[in-house]
Amino acid sequence: MQALKERILRDGRNLGNGILKVDGFINHQVDPQIMDACGKEFASRFAGCGASRILTAEISGIAPALMTGLYMGLPVVYARKTKPVTMPDTVYLTVAPSHTKGRMVELIVSPEYLPRGEKVLIIDDFLASGSTILGLVRLAQAAGSELVGIGALVEKSFEGGREALAFLGVQIESLACISSMENGEIQFGS
Amino acid sequence: MQALKERILRDGRNLGNGILKVDGFINHQVDPQIMDACGKEFASRFAGCGASRILTAEISGIAPALMTGLYMGLPVVYARKTKPVTMPDTVYLTVAPSHTKGRMVELIVSPEYLPRGEKVLIIDDFLASGSTILGLVRLAQAAGSELVGIGALVEKSFEGGREALAFLGVQIESLACISSMENGEIQFGS
Numbered sequence A, B: 001m002q003a004l005k006e007r008i009l010r011d012g013r014n015l016g017n018g019i020l021k022v023d024g025f026i027n028h029q030v031d032p033q034i035m036d037a038c039g040k041e042f043a044s045r046f047a048g049c050g051a052s053r054i055l056t057a058e059i060s061g062i063a064p065a066l067m068t069g070l071y072m073g074l075p076v077v078y079a080r081k082t083k084p085v086t087m088p089d090t091v092y093l094t095v096a097p098s099h100t101k102g103r104m105v106e107l108i109v110s111p112e113y114l115p116r117g118e119k120v121l122i123i124d125d126f127l128a129s130g131s132t133i134l135g136l137v138r139l140a141q142a143a144g145s146e147l148v149g150i151g152a153l154v155e156k157s158f159e160g161g162r163e164a165l166a167f168l169g170v171q172i173e174s175l176a177c178i179s180s181m182e183n184g185e186i187q188f189g190s
Helices: A002-011 A023-027 A032-045 A062-072 A131-142 A161-168 B002-011 B023-027 B032-045 B062-072 B131-142 B161-168
Strands: A053-057 A076-079 A092-098 A103-109 A119-127 A146-156 A171-180 B053-057 B076-079 B092-098 B103-109 B119-127 B146-156 B171-180
Touching: A002 A023, A002 A032, A002 A146, A002 A171, A032 A062, A032 A146, A032 A171, A032 B062, A053 A062, A053 A131, A062 A076, A062 A119, A062 A146, A062 B032, A062 B062, A076 A103, A076 A131, A092 A131, A103 A131, A119 A131, A119 A161, A131 A146, A131 A161, A146 A161, B002 B023, B002 B032, B002 B146, B002 B171, B032 B062, B032 B146, B032 B171, B053 B062, B053 B131, B062 B076, B062 B119, B062 B146, B076 B103, B076 B131, B092 B131, B103 B131, B119 B131, B119 B161, B131 B146, B131 B161, B146 B161
Parallel strands: A053 A076, A053 A119, A119 A146, A146 A171, B053 B076, B053 B119, B119 B146, B146 B171
Antiparallel strands: A092 A103, B092 B103
16 A cells, blocks of 8 residues: 555665564554555455454554554454453463563453354554464454454465465455665555 | 443443443553544644644553544653653653552653643543642743643543642543442543
């Protein structure tokens, strides 16, 4: 998606070690207009996937998932990283390594909002190693849901996430695919 | 806002001790359509406030703030509760008591996204005691911003937040104002 790539080149920062700072429009300050455009694009690409629900992870998956849900007319469930007092005692929980936090984080979903038999579309901000998305996949599987697609705003193809998710056999879409961040640059692949 | 009140009566749960569970459409599962309607309503009520930026707190403030930002054409900044590696070393930080977590949480904003002289509209999911919103106000003041309005999806008027914020002298709007949660009921006030 050209608008997102241009925004990454304009406002993104390559901090080294494969860390892309997009705090100016995705991760700390959010640009509602570009998120709206991304949601519309995901809705178009996943129009035929038959999803009945969108699953994402707090925090930075919420904005793109919400906009996608708006255009697809679907509820959005975000996996929590801590269990609030309003959640029932028995939940679906998995752990996944966090790239930016350097430790394992919990991903928790209440069975109330992921009933058996749902068709789940996963939307997140980044597809890097795929470990967070694989955590969401495990939650969906634990709930007896069928995974129908995976979408990420930004893919870092050099971290191998797409290959790690290939065995799932579902449509995988990213709106901006970065093929290299070497030498302080940001290069897009196909 | 009638649609939000009806949704609270239909899907909200009074868990006792003043805790309202709205995990089915605001806090864990999000209904993009009702959030869109709430964003539109906030944009209408704050049309004349002159805001240049919306400030909220992760996690559950993101959805209503994003939709409000979409209709007002404004960027949305969400205060982080942990400092990610992408944030600069020097930040604005305050602490506020969390009602649902039973402890103090940090609210952190990077000076990059709250430059001096901004006109800040605060949007959050709940206005209860007002302590989280007062934390956001302190961040805005530390940044040299002017507060121009405060909006919350759900107000619990019996917790006194509106009175605690009155000294700020700005427009305060809530879309559903709950006056009592006694005896397991949910009653709306004006």
